[in-house]
Amino acid sequence: MATQTRDYYNVLGVSRAATEAEVKTAYRKLARQYHPDLNPNDKAAEEKFKELQEAYGVLSDPENRKKYDQYGANWRVAGEARAGPPPPPTGGPVDFDFGAFDGGDLGDIFEMFGGGRRRPRSNRGRDVEATLELSLEDAHRGGRHTLQLQTVDVCPTCGGAGVVADDAVCPTCGGAGRVARPKTIEVNIPAGVRDGGALRLAGQGGAGAAGAPSGDLFLRLRLRQHPIFTVNQDDLEVTLPVAPWEAVLGARVPVPTLDGQVEMTVPAGAQAGQRLRLRGQGLNRRGGGRGDLYVRLSVAVPKAVGEEERRLYEELRRASGFDPRVPGRATT
Numbered sequence: 001m002a003t004q005t006r007d008y009y010n011v012l013g014v015s016r017a018a019t020e021a022e023v024k025t026a027y028r029k030l031a032r033q034y035h036p037d038l039n040p041n042d043k044a045a046e047e048k049f050k051e052l053q054e055a056y057g058v059l060s061d062p063e064n065r066k067k068y069d070q071y072g073a074n075w076r077v078a079g080e081a082r083a084g085p086p087p088p089p090t091g092g093p094v095d096f097d098f099g100a101f102d103g104g105d106l107g108d109i110f111e112m113f114g115g116g117r118r119r120p121r122s123n124r125g126r127d128v129e130a131t132l133e134l135s136l137e138d139a140h141r142g143g144r145h146t147l148q149l150q151t152v153d154v155c156p157t158c159g160g161a162g163v164v165a166d167d168a169v170c171p172t173c174g175g176a177g178r179v180a181r182p183k184t185i186e187v188n189i190p191a192g193v194r195d196g197g198a199l200r201l202a203g204q205g206g207a208g209a210a211g212a213p214s215g216d217l218f219l220r221l222r223l224r225q226h227p228i229f230t231v232n233q234d235d236l237e238v239t240l241p242v243a244p245w246e247a248v249l250g251a252r253v254p255v256p257t258l259d260g261q262v263e264m265t266v267p268a269g270a271q272a273g274q275r276l277r278l279r280g281q282g283l284n285r286r287g288g289g290r291g292d293l294y295v296r297l298s299v300a301v302p303k304a305v306g307e308e309e310r311r312l313y314e315e316l317r318r319a320s321g322f323d324p325r326v327p328g329r330a331t332t
Helices: 008-012 020-034 043-059 062-074 106-113 136-141 244-249 307-319
Strands: 128-134 143-154 178-189 198-201 217-223 230-232 235-242 251-257 260-266 275-278 293-299
Touching: 008 020, 008 043, 020 043, 043 062, 128 136, 128 143, 128 178, 136 143, 136 217, 178 198, 178 217, 235 251, 244 251, 244 293, 251 293, 260 275
Parallel strands: 128 217, 235 293
Antiparallel strands: 143 178, 198 217, 230 235, 251 260, 275 293
8 A cells, every 4th residue: 555655746647736637647548557457467556546546636636735735644543533534535447448449538438437536425335347358259149257366345444434433544545445356257258248348247246335326337348369350340251362363264162151150152253362251240230130251362372283284284374375474364
């Protein structure tokens, strides 16, 4: 736990005259740099991230910032004789994964998920953000998945006050009023979700204080790269190798799909790079229906041939008037 002897302005790297927007910008930049999800097994980064959360939790709240500017490290206990112990901190982002947002506007993200909004006097539990990685098949079909994450709950020792008897700092939470704990949940992923999509699981976030409701879990979905399919919104594309004679004469060939192999007709005279469409063999859509599968042809040439094959290729070369360097035209 970061100690309160640290200068919160120095922690965020801003001056004491910094505006609210400058404080927020500095916090977001540093939080992304030191977030535990981006620095796994790095205790120093984890402690730095906690310091950043603590500093931002104070400086982003006008009332708390005013107290901090006046009383410094003793701001929490200043005026307690009149006002009682301060409410537990409830704002600030928890367990979000910046990598899921593809470099988008973090301001929009914080507003979307409530990560940047503070509720300084609410006992409602914190909203939590997490990322779930899915295979393309899982996103297509949906199904149940187990998710393990860290949530921040009210400290069981001090009940969220941050202090215990005689105004001593709580030994369990170090005065934060909240403690992290692991949580395992089962989540049902609907068929047809997409990369970057989000699901809201009500009441699966941090626990509330004094009987208040729990926060929500906002689950960002990320799709792993598929070994053979590429995704374009609802459609898929796959490259299919065909033999030279299949391209020339046409053929019925097997094509992989997310639901197993199907047969497709390669028309006579098919060209390398030509795209053929299989309707309804793409991804499931959330509202019903499916996208299409586009099959891009690749003409595969054998690296080595037997004696009879070589003889036939030699015969074909003598008989054919086709010149590949003059597309669509034959030699005389």
